[in-house]
Amino acid sequence: xxxxxxxxxxxxxxxxxxxxxxxxxxxxxxxxxxxxxxxxxxxxxxxxxxxxxxxxxxxxxxxxxxxxxxxxxxxxxxxxxxxxxxxxxxxxxxxxxxxxxxxxxxxxxxxxxxxxxxxxxxxxxxxxxxxxxxxxxxxxxxxxxxxxxxxxxxxxxxxxxxxxxx
Numbered sequence: 668x669x670x671x672x673x674x675x676x677x678x679x680x681x682x683x684x685x686x687x688x689x690x691x692x693x694x695x696x697x698x699x700x701x702x703x704x705x706x707x708x709x710x711x712x713x714x715x716x717x718x719x720x721x722x723x724x725x726x727x728x729x730x731x732x733x734x735x736x737x738x739x740x741x742x743x744x745x746x747x748x749x750x751x752x753x754x755x756x757x758x759x760x761x762x763x764x765x766x767x768x769x770x771x772x773x774x775x776x777x778x779x780x781x782x783x784x785x786x787x788x789x790x791x792x793x794x795x796x797x798x799x800x801x802x803x804x805x806x807x808x809x810x811x812x813x814x815x816x817x818x819x820x821x822x823x824x825x826x827x828x829x830x831x832x833x
Contacts, residue, residue, distance in 0.1 A: 690714060690785035692828035693775055694807045694819070695792065697800040702753035703767070705790070706805045706821075707777040708828035712785045713743035714777035717750055719765060722772030722791065732774060736765045743779065747825065767794045788831065 691709035698704060705717055716739055720732040738750060741758045750756065752765045767773060771794055777787035791808040796816055800806055805824040806816035819827065 688785070688833035689788045689831055690779070691777060691787045692807065692824065692831050693777055693787040693790040694805040694824055695775070695790060695797075695800070695816075696749075696805050697797075697802055698751070699802045700753075702751050703797065703800075705748075705750040705752065705775055706824065707748040707750070707787050708825050709745045709748060709777060709787065710829050711832040712779060713745045714748070714779050714787065715740040715743045716778045716780055717748075717759075718774075718776050718778050720774045722774055724772055735773065736761075736763070739780070748777065767792065767797065769794050 688711055690712040691707055691714070694706040694708075696704045696706050705719075707714065707717070716737055718737050719735045721735060723732060726732065738755060738759045738761070741760075750759065755762045755764065773792040773794075775790040775792065779786070788807075791810070793814050796814060799816065801818075803820075804818045805821055806818055807824075807827075809815040809817055
């Protein structure tokens, strides 16, 4: 399956109605120290928020996904955004690290707080799949379950994001 098709399926989340091209692609990588890094490649619009929410498991249809953390940037961003969850960088608040709780599922998106219409595709994570990550690659999810990652080089990830943006 091509990543373009994958990200268009995965970008739907809880939205209803027509969805235009995403603002970019969301992925995850791991450092040689074992830190997880949220990778966003934004090529359409801009984002200033990285939203990490719990998945839908155990929620009623009317309940919203619990927000684990919203990282806010001091400015709207575009291009490659690499956000280390163990050491949040300058220009992002809070500077509090985020750890994934074992056995839980998460949804990560890059979003705009105002002035832009699109968000990135969503990255669905099951913590049991994180052990398969190796440094030097960026991973996207195959489907909304987060149970399978597809591995790309950073260059492939950027090229796929540009295709997904239209």
